Amino acid sequence: MVISNNHKPLLECQGLCYCYEGGLQALADVDFHATEGEFVALLASNGSGKTTLIKVLAGLLPPQSGTVLIDGLDVTKIPARQLYGRVGLLLQNPIDQLFAATVDEDVAFGPRNQDLSAETVEKRVTDALESVGGLHFRGRAIHHLSFGEQKRVALAGVLAMKPSLLLLDEVTAGLDPAGETHMMHLLNRLNRQQGITVVFATHSIDLLPLFADRIYVLERGHVLMCEPTAKVFNEPEILDRAGLRLPYISSLFHDMRRYDGFPIKGLPLTVQAARRQILALLPEKLWLGIGGKKHE
Ligand SMILES: Nc1ncnc2c1ncn2[C@@H]1O[C@H](COP(=O)(O)OP(=O)(O)OP(=O)(O)O)[C@@H](O)[C@H]1O
Numbered sequence: 156m157v158i159s160n161n162h163k164p165l166l167e168c169q170g171l172c173y174c175y176e177g178g179l180q181a182l183a184d185v186d187f188h189a190t191e192g193e194f195v196a197l198l199a200s201n202g203s204g205k206t207t208l209i210k211v212l213a214g215l216l217p218p219q220s221g222t223v224l225i226d227g228l229d230v231t232k233i234p235a236r237q238l239y240g241r242v243g244l245l246l247q248n249p250i251d252q253l254f255a256a257t258v259d260e261d262v263a264f265g266p267r268n269q270d271l272s273a274e275t276v277e278k279r280v281t282d283a284l285e286s287v288g289g290l291h292f293r294g295r296a297i298h299h300l301s302f303g304e305q306k307r308v309a310l311a312g313v314l315a316m317k318p319s320l321l322l323l324d325e326v327t328a329g330l331d332p333a334g335e336t337h338m339m340h341l342l343n344r345l346n347r348q349q350g351i352t353v354v355f356a357t358h359s360i361d362l363l364p365l366f367a368d369r370i371y372v373l374e375r376g377h378v379l380m381c382e383p384t385a386k387v388f389n390e391p392e393i394l395d396r397a398g399l400r401l402p403y404i405s406s407l408f409h410d411m412r413r414y415d416g417f418p419i420k421g422l423p424l425t426v427q428a429a430r431r432q433i434l435a436l437l438p439e440k441l442w443l444g445i446g447g448k449k450h451e
């Protein structure tokens with residue numbers, strides 16, 4: 156079942172400012188919202204304020220101005236137990252949130268604190284580890300896991316709480332290509348099939364067009380752009396200003412249009428879209444003549 160986005164604001168804030176001790180202004184007048192069922196990305200170069208924003212949205216850092224509302228309630232006033240039953244936060248560095256000695260204990264910690272039966276906790280742990288492809292981590296010591304493995308276990312601990320909103324900081328960074336794709340498909344399933352709202356800070360430009368509904372581009376603590384994904388990637392100059400780039404497949408088409416006069420209307424953002432454009436441009440006789448075959 157696909158749960159459609161009903162445009163109910165789940166998370167909203169206006170005029171957020173956050174200044175670290177010592178005076179560094181990490182967020183300046185940030186307006187942000189995510190509606191129920193949306194998949195929203197925060198895209199920005201290093202040091203632009205992604206982590207700070209995720210922590211402010213999760214109520215870990217109190218902003219100097221502006222208020223974060225989750226379902227209309229001030230996040231800093233929601234009791235922790237209630238908040239973290241609803242909001243799943245994944246920190247950029249997994250070791251900042253893994254604290255138990257073993258994988259099983261760590262993933263079980265949240266559900267145990269929700270006063271669930273031992274049987275339900277066990278099922279939550281198994282399901283969560285299975286969904287991150289980490290059932291084989293059971294019984295292992297946290298400090299023996301690799302960075303990518305720790306990241307999956309940290310996400311399993313978050314998912315075991317069955318949150319309706321996920322705030323994820325660089326969830327795919329440090330994962331191998333198969334792990335990255337697995338993770339993005341998992342998040343996509345959680346979002347599209349279970350209606351879980353996802354807010355996702357990332358540098359994974361090439362994967363975003365496949366999954367994100369809307370993207371916030373940040374630059375030095377300011378929101379430079381907040382638009383649907385296709386629109387963001389139609390603005391190469393703004394991305395360049397933010398120290399970002401187009402997806403590689405789009406850059407190829409952009410350069411072919413610019414330097415070779417290749418007749419391209421809209422830039423494709425994914426390999427699938429690029430493939431369709433190339434096939435539409437080439438006369439069928441040509442590619443069949445050079446050994447291509449018709450895809451049924
Ligand atoms: N505890 C801190 N004390 C002082 N300044 C900090 C602190 N944490 C972050 N900053 C500064 O705030 C700014 C935003 O940092 P933040 O970690 O939010 O960026 P980011 O976009 O998540 O970067 P990255 O892509 O490297 O994770 C940076 O200039 C950083 O140096």
Ligand SMILES: [Mg+2]
Pocket residue numbers: 205206207247324
């Ligand atoms: Mg960060």
